Amino acid sequence: MGRFFHRSRWATPYALLTPGTAWLLVFFVVPMYYLAKMSLEQGLFPIFSFGWAWHNFSDAVTEFKPQFIRSIEYAGIATAIALLISYPLAYWIAFRGGRWKNLFLLLVIAPFFVTYLIRTLAWETILADNGVVVRVLKDVHVLGADGRLLATSVAVVAGITYNFLPFMVLPLYVSLEQVDPRLIEAASDLYANSARSFARVTLPLSLPGVFAGVLLTFIPAAGDFINAQLLGTPQQYMIGNVIQSQFLELRDYPTAAALSFVLMGAILVLVLIFARVLGTDRLTAGTAA
Amino acid sequence: MKARRFVRRHVLDAYALLALLYLFVPISVVVAFSFNNPLGRFNYTWQGFTFKNWTHPFNYPGLSGAIKVSIEIAIFSSIVATILGTLIALALVRYKFRGSGSLNLLIFVPMTTPEIVMGASLLTLFLNWKIPQGFGTILIAHILFNISYVVVTVRARLVGFDRHLEEAAMDLGANEFVTFVRVTLPLIAPGIFAAGLLAFALSIDDFVITYFNAGTTVTFPLFVWGAARVAVPPQINVIGSAIFLIAVGGMLANILLQNRRARVAT
Numbered sequence: 367m368g369r370f371f372h373r374s375r376w377a378t379p380y381a382l383l384t385p386g387t388a389w390l391l392v393f394f395v396v397p398m399y400y401l402a403k404m405s406l407e408q409g410l411f412p413i414f415s416f417g418w419a420w421h422n423f424s425d426a427v428t429e430f431k432p433q434f435i436r437s438i439e440y441a442g443i444a445t446a447i448a449l450l451i452s453y454p455l456a457y458w459i460a461f462r463g464g465r466w467k468n469l470f471l472l473l474v475i476a477p478f479f480v481t482y483l484i485r486t487l488a489w490e491t492i493l494a495d496n497g498v499v500v501r502v503l504k505d506v507h508v509l510g511a512d513g514r515l516l517a518t519s520v521a522v523v524a525g526i527t528y529n530f531l532p533f534m535v536l537p538l539y540v541s542l543e544q545v546d547p548r549l550i551e552a553a554s555d556l557y558a559n560s561a562r563s564f565a566r567v568t569l570p571l572s573l574p575g576v577f578a579g580v581l582l583t584f585i586p587a588a589g590d591f592i593n594a595q596l597l598g599t600p601q602q603y604m605i606g607n608v609i610q611s612q613f614l615e616l617r618d619y620p621t622a623a624a625l626s627f628v629l630m631g632a633i634l635v636l637v638l639i640f641a642r643v644l645g646t647d648r649l650t651a652g653t654a655a
Numbered sequence: 656m657k658a659r660r661f662v663r664r665h666v667l668d669a670y671a672l673l674a675l676l677y678l679f680v681p682i683s684v685v686v687a688f689s690f691n692n693p694l695g696r697f698n699y700t701w702q703g704f705t706f707k708n709w710t711h712p713f714n715y716p717g718l719s720g721a722i723k724v725s726i727e728i729a730i731f732s733s734i735v736a737t738i739l740g741t742l743i744a745l746a747l748v749r750y751k752f753r754g755s756g757s758l759n760l761l762i763f764v765p766m767t768t769p770e771i772v773m774g775a776s777l778l779t780l781f782l783n784w785k786i787p788q789g790f791g792t793i794l795i796a797h798i799l800f801n802i803s804y805v806v807v808t809v810r811a812r813l814v815g816f817d818r819h820l821e822e823a824a825m826d827l828g829a830n831e832f833v834t835f836v837r838v839t840l841p842l843i844a845p846g847i848f849a850a851g852l853l854a855f856a857l858s859i860d861d862f863v864i865t866y867f868n869a870g871t872t873v874t875f876p877l878f879v880w881g882a883a884r885v886a887v888p889p890q891i892n893v894i895g896s897a898i899f900l901i902a903v904g905g906m907l908a909n910i911l912l913q914n915r916r917a918r919v920a921t
Contacts, residue, residue, distance in 0.1 A: 379750035386739035393799045397776035458671035477682045479902040483879040484895040488681035589769025626772045
């Protein structure tokens, strides 16, 4: 191996990257090709034949429009709430955590060592009709006498918000932690009050973290089907539920494949719009770091 | 002005405290209900306190088999993914070569692909290639989604690496291989270890991709999913709490140790 390192330096990086890259190519890129091909096939299970069936896409979008809109809506609301919960928390850990920063970070990720499904089942218990939360909300008349949380969109959004929270907190923390406190000092030396120095210094510097957090929360949230299944009813089903049942229950593979691509496309478009809104040059600076 | 500042400061403290409490609400429910003594098949309402579930954690058909499968897959997939990912990270940070841009993209895109799409695409691959689904296909899938996370984690460690140390070793007569084994590897070992742990955690918790590619093989999350439809035994809460306590306990001990060391050093 030592001789190998010596003799052919130009080949070394390729030797290092070949096994892993091959894995990614064979089991990520090739499957995407088959999924794309499948989305243009027609027929009934188990016989499908390729035929540039573009109508799969238009049919899928027309038929499952409500679920698509719901996915974007739920994921959008959950991402916004997660940002509102996470930003102050990440800020507090980064600037007030002191010696115990790592401990607080551990507290943030610790709950996620309980399996996803078990966490969601716990929310089922918490939001249950005879649970404490519903009773309190009824007592203060936020909920009517026969009001409920479980099996409503509130429960689904609550579950999604909770389940992807560390994906929001961690990137926010990383970018806030990198903010040089001297810059904030400089701002106050120049007579900015704390609100102004936050708005003009801290917030802009933390935008790459906001972008990463929103991305990492929104993408899995938009494709999720577990929260809708366990905490909602078919009235709350999202596009993930449709893809799942089309693939594994109805076995209409072409429709399911077309839906998968529409979901990816929709996410990509939204991410690009969001990147444009936040300012692209800042973001590339963030990803390079 | 001072009073307002005091209030504002503590508003933030209170907010952060509430946010942390919120994170632990479902977990306390999971732990509490592991001590429940449910009457029916569903462990949803509180009936009475018992240690029974903790003394017989595997007393439910299929549960111990599912846990065994999950652990095996997590071990194998994290080891393979850590090796493959570390090699890619070394290539990316240490060498300039053609195609590194596309390689970065190839690593980035799987992390931003919704799990359901990744699971579905793998399913179409296995259907097309007529590969029967089961342990092997789950393993393939887990290695796949772990590689990107390993690359990112190890690369972060490699970027902040002082290359003078390697030059010093070579000046002292070590060849490249010896330098790598004796200098580079020990220095990046914590990053590799962290990447391996992350991969293990991601693998043992994965539901969606596994669900699409498991065939009749049952992992722990799949077991919970199947159980949730017909019955929720308290043993699920026991296993969930136990994994939580072991993982968090280990990390807590590590942090406290580091903090103590830091205090001794200063």
